Amino acid sequence: MQLEITGHHIEVTPALNSYIKEKLERIKRHFDQVLNVHVILEVENKTLHSAEATIHVSGNQIYANAKEDNMYASIDALCDKLDRQVLKHKDKLKNHHRDENLRTIQLQAAD
Numbered sequence: 088m089q090l091e092i093t094g095h096h097i098e099v100t101p102a103l104n105s106y107i108k109e110k111l112e113r114i115k116r117h118f119d120q121v122l123n124v125h126v127i128l129e130v131e132n133k134t135l136h137s138a139e140a141t142i143h144v145s146g147n148q149i150y151a152n153a154k155e156d157n158m159y160a161s162i163d164a165l166c167d168k169l170d171r172q173v174l175k176h177k178d179k180l181k182n183h184h185r186d187e188n189l190r191t192i193q194l195q196a197a198d
Contacts, residue, residue: 088111088115088121088122088123088124089122089123089124090107090108090111090124090126091123091124091125091126092104092107092126092128093125093126093127093128094127094128094129095127095128095129095130096129096130096131097128097129097130097158099128103128103158103162106159106162107126107162110162110163110166111124111166111169113166113170114142114166114169114170114173117170117173117174117177118144118173118174118176118177120144120145121142121143121144121173122143122144122145123142123143124140124141124142124143125140125141126138126139126140126165127139127140128158128162130158131154134156135154135155135156136154136155136156136157136158136160136161137152137153137154137161138152138153138154138158138161138162138164138165139151139152139153139165140152140165140169142169142173144173144176146180147176149169149172149173149176151165151168151169151172152165152168153165153168
């Protein structure tokens with residue numbers, strides 16, 4: 088997984104960098120086909136901290152953003168949103184109707 092972290096109106100400190108890497112490990116643990124992650128950290132009006140990320144996975148691109156009063160809280164909210172979207176993408180990749188199709192074919196063959 089290639090990770091790129093960019094800061095707008097904020098310096099990306101080593102502490103923020105390691106915190107983001109630690110939080111994104113959960114996404115990598117749930118879905119190992121993540122190709123590229125681009126995270127943008129931004130401070131708006133000196134009180135509103137924003138974090139947004141784009142994840143490139145095989146066959147799709149997932150985007151999420153979060154705005155909080157604290158940068159660490161916005162990173163937490165962002166990772167929660169990304170985790171839910173990645174799990175939803177993973178479920179879509181599975182064919183949930185395979186058993187139904189197999190039963191239909193077997194019933195048609197029995198007739």
